[in-house]
Amino acid sequence: MKQFLNDWGLILVTFLPMVGVLAMLCVPRESEETHKLLAVITSLATAFVGILLMLNFNYDRAGILQFRVDHSWIDAINSRFIMGLDGLSLPLLALTLLIMPLVFIYSWNHIPEPGNVKAFFVLMLVLEMGMIGTFLAEDLILFFVFFEIVLLPMYFLIGVWGGPERKYASIKFFIYTLLGSALMLVAFVAVYFLVKNPVTGEAIQTFSIPELKAAGGEGITRAAQVVIFGGMFMGFGIKVPMFPFHTWLPDAHTQAPTQGSVILAAVLLKLGTYGFMRIAIPILPDGARQWAPVIGVLAVIGIIYGALCCLAQTDMKRLIAFSSVSHMGFTMLAISTLTTFGFNAAVFGMVAHGLITGMLFFIAGSMKDRYHTLEIKRLGGLLVSAPKLGWIFGLCTMASLGLPGLAGFWGEFPAILSAYAPAEGLNITLFRGLMIAAALGTVLAAGYLLWLYQRTAFGTPTEEFADDPHIHDVTTPEWISWTPLLVLIVLLGFVPAIIFNVTEPAVNIIAKTVGG
């Protein structure tokens, strides 16, 4: 068993969704039930392989890559098919494998207009493959391939099944991300040519992330590192998204169908932050040290700016989208400290944000199904008309604003704390200033979330929706898809060590390479 997983586990978990896609392509589009069943089975099978991997994962050695596969792929450019799982990728892999089946189950009776279950599910399975592959790839080119595969399905998810402004939102999403990833690719190639072996002093000419990490940016001058890091920053920073490249996100989120928003918030945004920790920082430590203050400042601007924008929103989904900008700001602030503590907080923040904001988008989608609008001033009295939904919503807003005892707290609080003591060589005064500003951001977060909750859940339903028969309480598919998320939000809130213990050894190594 262990041997099989060592050889095939990661390949299987990455490409199983494609098996499902091939099966679905053979089924005519009219038999919708079959498609739903196939998609759920595929995603559950993928998750099952993931669970096997996690059970066989050696948690004592979470810092090193396990189940590593290494095959020759494109010899002409020295790019190999390398995949591996360590403490940094494991939580994110788990998050992806958890979210996808839940999204499929949720879709059982929530197929957005204009239907076409087959195409909808096929695209989501392709998306799943891309996301899993990105978290597992240990070769820059392989990483890039998976990173890009994600784009097209998401483009169509937004463009076909989205809201009224879907065409604009989808193209904006695509062009922004593509520009970033093209510059990122140039940066990857530059790394390939410039990094030298620390011992022999010869160019190592490899795309293998572990090897490049071991070289630690040897042979690249500080100025060149700053420029190349800039290329990667464009690729990952746009994906996160960081201020001032965030403008695609509110549009994409607002227009995307519920499933798209959930996947976008829960997993896709993490590709960016993950990229910083997996690739940009360890490979270009000098560049990272130079960029850290810039990233920190932009992150805090994102926190404050995102929060202020939230206060100005009239649409519930758009508000949650801007809250993502704000929350990812905390994660990026934690990363910019370049310390073990900060990286730990960042990974936790990624998972927590994935669970909580994913859940918030689920709720927003369900409310949209019931009310056919998400305009905040027309809503109200959710606790009266659909009490269970109202309480779940309440729990998630509390989690999102960082209430201790729920998962959001451990994403936010350590992130702020980490800025108190950034890595050696970084400007302590600046980071302490950022810490204070970020702390103010949490107050704003409490403000906009509580205000949102008050306006939508408290009071009595507006006249418009007072006796609307469409407004019913939580349905069975919703329960099935939401319960795991809610349980995890509470569980991680009480026992954050579940994640910290896994990530600690892995991020420790990264922090060491940047000397923090």
Add this chain to the structure above:
Amino acid sequence: MSLAAQLVAQVGAPVSFRGPTIDYHALAPEIVLSAAVVVLVLLDSIKLERAKAYMPVVTNLALLGALIPLLTLAYDGGTRALFGGSYVVGPMPLMLKAMFIVTTYVVVLLSTNYMAEGDYWESEYYTLLVSSLLGMVVMASSRDLIGIFVALELLSIPAYMLASWRKGDVRSNEAGLKYFLMGVFASAVLLYGMSLVYGLGGSTRLEDIGRVLADAPTDGVPVVTLALVFVVIGFAFKVSAVPFHVWAPDTYEGAPTPVTTFLAVASKAAGFVALISLVFYAFLPRADIIEPLFFVLAIGSMTVGNLAALRQTNVVRMLAYSGIAHAGFMLAPFVVAGSNPFRSMQSIVVYLVIYAAMNLGAFACVIAMARQTRSAELKDLAGVVRSMPGLAWCMVLFLASLIGMPPLGGWYAKFGVFKVVVGAETGLGYATAIIMAINTAIAAYYYLNVAKTMIFDDPPEGAPVRAPRTPPSLAAAIAISLVATFAFGILPGLLTNVTSYGPLALGG
């Protein structure tokens, strides 16, 4: 000794003429194609009307026949130099020949229904197509100025006629005439440049020219610059590089779409093959002249092509401008030709092959969809996903490949170019890479605009629910392109292994 020198020597000494020994195996593909041209002409003149239906079949059988010696030659391996090194058959020429033949095969598949249903001259069409192909196949092996020029004319002259094949349509006539005038003008420029090159090098063989250029003093010889610039510009017309591109959109739009496909894929590739031979076998010692020249051509082509493509409302015109932009990408490795000649050459060849696969596919889808919509205007493609879901999604895949999305072929083509220009570690190289990256994002917009129109937009009132069945030849063309596009994207090794085959002795 070059042929010209031999002739000069013979004037003085009246010895009986001895023909060169000919390696018939190496020339077999060309012989098969020449025979095919003759057979097609004869078949037409003997059988006339009755032969029409068999023309595409005979053509394709001949093309497959020409592939057989290519396989045996590839199996034999090694490089064969004929006629004193003026004609070389090695791994790279073999792969290019295979690409030209397969491309033409697909073009014949695209033409079958188009020509039959449009009531155009059929027999001559296929004869000219194969003649033009013969020119391309010769081009792939030519290492001599005269060989290159003859090949160029052989491939161009039939193409001028093919462009105006829709005789009843003014725009097709305009297409042919424009293409002809521009082509002839370019030939004149090219010939002038070649005559200067010959004057400098004292030989028509590229190898000799390269040697002379390497030994020549670099300062104070402006005629070298003049010669190289003229030759390069001559081919810049052929590959529709900015600012010599103005003929392309009109010609592409006016010509019958299968011919457009042929021009955009095969004819352009032939121009690049000639440029590759000239630059890497002869002009390389003067990288200081050609690199800035190609920098201007490459940057101009990709930027102008992309910006103009943004404004197009006709898909074929859009593909024409996007072809100009892609030409810019393919010219980019020339910018760093001096730093790593072998890798630069390899990346251009890989790009050519992958571009052929995905562009053929895109054109095939346009032709197939235009059978119902009766036009290639973008607005007429609105919502075709409802009536032709398979075609629409295939088109999306080809467009995605043209953008450069992995795992479709286009990404590797682009990546190869990025790698070469960045790897040169020169200022021009880095500048090219950054501009390419920005252009990639611009290009995505207009490709996605087509995808958006097909998938997101609502079909016009009264559009049929189910389209007529796609004829098998078109479906086969799309399938071939799709398989190639995926295969090159997932396993680029298929291509790179061939192109990195053996040390391709540079400058010789």
